[in-house]
Amino acid sequence: EAGVAQSPRYKIIEKRQSVAFWCNPISGHATLYWYQQILGQGPKLLIQFQNNGVVDDSQLPKDRFSAERLKGVDSTLKIQPAKLEDSAVYLCASSLASPGRRGNSNTGELFFGEGSRLTVL
């Protein structure tokens, strides 16, 4: 089974430039997450999709960050313009869980991609 695919693996940009990250989840996974992980910290949720709809984007800095999952499969996360503090690893994850499947202990796992490491200079 193919895992979660992300690209690019590394990106270096100057502040005020823009960048886009791509993620393709595991086939059949309805839920897709973008996390930001700053060095030395745990992942912080940026946005969560259920199929092509947004479930939670409360921590997404919407003045500069945007994300979409138009066909309910792959997703793009964009930062424009980038700031120095955006330097981090951007992790994409997917899971099988979907609304209405309460207490389903078979689909609890998050599957992560390799991450995209962003350095803003």
Place this chain on the structure above:
Amino acid sequence: EDKVVQSPLSLVVHEGDTVTLNCSYEVTNFRSLLWYKQEKKAPTFLFMLTSSGIEKKSGRLSSILDKKELFSILNITATQTGDSAVYLCVSRDNYGQNFVFGPGTRLSVLP
């Protein structure tokens, strides 16, 4: 606000030592607690704990959940340098969609 707390945040041991990593949580609609190991890449899944008091084991790693006291521990016996990583504790809600991460415990195992 939901939160997951881990301790210690950092730990240095020597090969052969046994370590215990702690995780406590305050989460609404709690369903399960997951442990992940993160080396230089993406986190890899270790355990998912849903029932209280039932230990899960995988080789030298084991973990248990206490839903009354709202905590979990991850034990690693006979540590090896390959165990050096950040260990993340994650809560999962009853709908299986909301995951709350702890800050991680950075374990360094010296030869």
